[in-house]
Amino acid sequence: MKFCSQCGKDVALTIPEGDDRERHVCLHCSTIHYQNPRIITGTLPILEDRVLLCKRAIEPRHGFWTLPAGFMENGETTEQGAVRETWEEARAKIKVDALYTLFNLPQINQVYFFYRGTLTDINFGPGPESLEVELFYEHEIPWQELAFPVITETLQHYFADRKENNFPFRTKDLIRPLNKPLIS
Numbered sequence: 001m002k003f004c005s006q007c008g009k010d011v012a013l014t015i016p017e018g019d020d021r022e023r024h025v026c027l028h029c030s031t032i033h034y035q036n037p038r039i040i041t042g043t044l045p046i047l048e049d050r051v052l053l054c055k056r057a058i059e060p061r062h063g064f065w066t067l068p069a070g071f072m073e074n075g076e077t078t079e080q081g082a083v084r085e086t087w088e089e090a091r092a093k094i095k096v097d098a099l100y101t102l103f104n105l106p107q108i109n110q111v112y113f114f115y116r117g118t119l120t121d122i123n124f125g126p127g128p129e130s131l132e133v134e135l136f137y138e139h140e141i142p143w144q145e146l147a148f149p150v151i152t153e154t155l156q157h158y159f160a161d162r163k164e165n166n167f168p169f170r171t172k173d174l175i176r177p178l179n180k181p182l183i184s
């Protein structure tokens, strides 16, 4: 950040009084510009034995397969955001069963939530951010063409848990290996 979004003047990185870390602080109006992690919320949509995936029409990872998910909006819950994203990206309606996976990605300041749910009908199709939307049996999953590690982890858990018909909530902190970005 270079300029204050309140007054347009210069900002400086400094530790405000009573704080314990550097913030962008406006040199003119003294506004403290806090930056916090972004929440990405989505679903794992199931129809009988199949899972719905979307082929991304946008960067990063254009052309790779993902679960429907996106940035949470103000004024909604994580579950509402997940349902909304499922509609926007896959034109699919879903009945949410439960929160299933939560991932912290501290190096890129993101938190992912995925809700397990059931498609309420067979009608779906690509929204503006998807090239294709398809249902996959386990043996059809394009494991080498999945967009992000959080997608791979969620699908791996699901197919393992399905054998037991027990889907415990799972959380994991994904730390990026040096020189191998998780995203973009």
Ligand SMILES: [Zn+2]
Pocket: 004, 005, 006, 007, 008, 009, 026, 027, 028, 029, 030, 031
């Ligand atoms: Zn200012």
